[in-house]
Amino acid sequence: MMYKAFVKAVSCYYPNRTVTNEQLVSEFPEWTVEKIANKVGVHSRHIVDENETAVDLAIKAGECLFTEYSLIKREDIDFILLCTQSPDFFLPSSSCIVQAKLGLLTNCGAFDFNLGCSGYIYGLAVAKGLICGGIAKNVLLITAETYSKYLHPRDKGNRTIFGDASSATIISTDGFAEIGHFVLGTDGSGAENLIVKTGASRTPYKANDLKFDENGNPQSSDYLYMNGSEIFSFTQHNVPIIVKQTLERNGLTLNDVDLTVFHQANKYMLEFLRKKIKIPHDKFFINMAEVGNTVSSSIPIALKAAQTSNRLYGNTLLCGFGVGYSWGGCILRVIK
Known part of the structure; x- marks a missing residue:
């Protein structure tokens, strides 16, 4: 069955x-x-x-x-x-x-x-x-x-x-929404660009190696480290590909998409991606002003907000990307 x-x-x-x-x-x-x-x-x-x-x-x-x-x-x-x-x-x-x-x-x-x-x-x-x-x-x-x-x-x-x-x-x-086909991917060569190095089995004890760069920003193995430029490079290169592959996997074109919900990374990155992929404003959902980047919760939070504001209908494209590196895309077909 x-x-x-x-x-x-x-x-x-x-x-x-x-x-x-x-x-x-x-x-x-x-x-x-x-x-x-x-x-x-x-x-x-x-x-x-x-x-x-x-x-x-x-x-x-x-x-x-x-x-x-x-x-x-x-x-x-x-x-x-x-x-x-x-x-x-x-x-x-x-x-x-x-x-x-x-x-x-x-x-x-x-x-x-x-x-x-x-x-x-x-x-x-x-x-x-x-x-x-x-x-x-x-x-x-x-x-x-x-x-x-x-x-x-x-x-x-x-x-x-x-x-x-x-x-x-x-x-x-x-x-209310049928789950379509997925595109998933991984590139662990970027693991060290977003990482907390200590606390687990590889390095169980704190390194206590805190230092500050020339701009006064802390750098430590004991806290989250994010190489912003490398993360941005990964994102701007890969997300358009993920979107293209997800559409193809589901037999759709960008014109068939009624709403796009990306991982809510930050406003600058989202607007950059929207323009690069040529997604219209009215088909692109941003919902982070009062919550920030909530990692794995950012897409469902945005989905809920879109549903509450009657923006969720037709073919909704979801795309998540980040730490790992890891990424995924799928289509939700909203039916009611």
């Missing part, structure tokens, strides 16, 4: 604490509120408290979904996929903890996967495989990230960009 897979519901959760551009400028007076907003496209971002983790956000996103969609029952969930790069523990899997905290049945499969900005696309692909393979009927895909824990307090560049958030999506045998 052939199955189809659909996105059935999407919910999001944000930590209570926010950091505004005004607050950042008070710490970095050489910047201005306008400069941050114009270049990055972010006015404020949500940040977890010290004792708040990605698992906490994941649970909150799940609870939001069950509250928002009362017809979706906990006992109907038969698989959990949790995408995070900031798990609570090396073991057990965070998805196992989430299963128990959400009160889901024990006949529910669950596993974590470690991906960043392409994570939602990969999650949709795995969920579709589980549905079409007859392994599951209702998959709960959760993204939860707390990059703020990886940022040095003096890292003004990354602190303006990243925010913490989570999302919960039901992929099922019915829903």
Whole structure:
């Protein structure tokens, strides 16, 4: 029997604490509120408290979904996929903890996967495989990230960009958008251009090698390092190719696309890509002003915002790209 897979519901959760551009400028007076907003496209971002983790956000996103969609029952969930790069523990899997905290049945499969900005696309692909393979009927895909824990307090560049958030999506045998075909890719040769080098098995102990460059920006193996120029080079070269391949894989042209939702990296990069690929303004969705770059949660957050504002219809092209390097694209065919 052939199955189809659909996105059935999407919910999001944000930590209570926010950091505004005004607050950042008070710490970095050489910047201005306008400069941050114009270049990055972010006015404020949500940040977890010290004792708040990605698992906490994941649970909150799940609870939001069950509250928002009362017809979706906990006992109907038969698989959990949790995408995070900031798990609570090396073991057990965070998805196992989430299963128990959400009160889901024990006949529910669950596993974590470690991906960043392409994570939602990969999650949709795995969920579709589980549905079409007859392994599951209702998959709960959760993204939860707390990059703020990886940022040095003096890292003004990354602190303006990243925010913490989570999302919960039901992929099922019915829903409002059929999931089309995927294009996925990996180039691990770029791994060191976006990395936290210490803390895991390769280098378990802190390096304590903090130094500052000529512009006063911190550099340390113990915090997130992003080579902005290399990431931009990777993105501007690869994303147009991903879009072309995704359209071809789904038998579409760019004119057939009603809405484009990219990973919400930063405003400058998104506008650069939009112009390079020649996507019209009215078919390109940006939603990061109040949340920032939320890594694997950025696409579902944008999807939810597009749905709420009645922008989500027809053929919607999704594209995620970033840390790894890793990338993915797919088409959602919105049917109602």
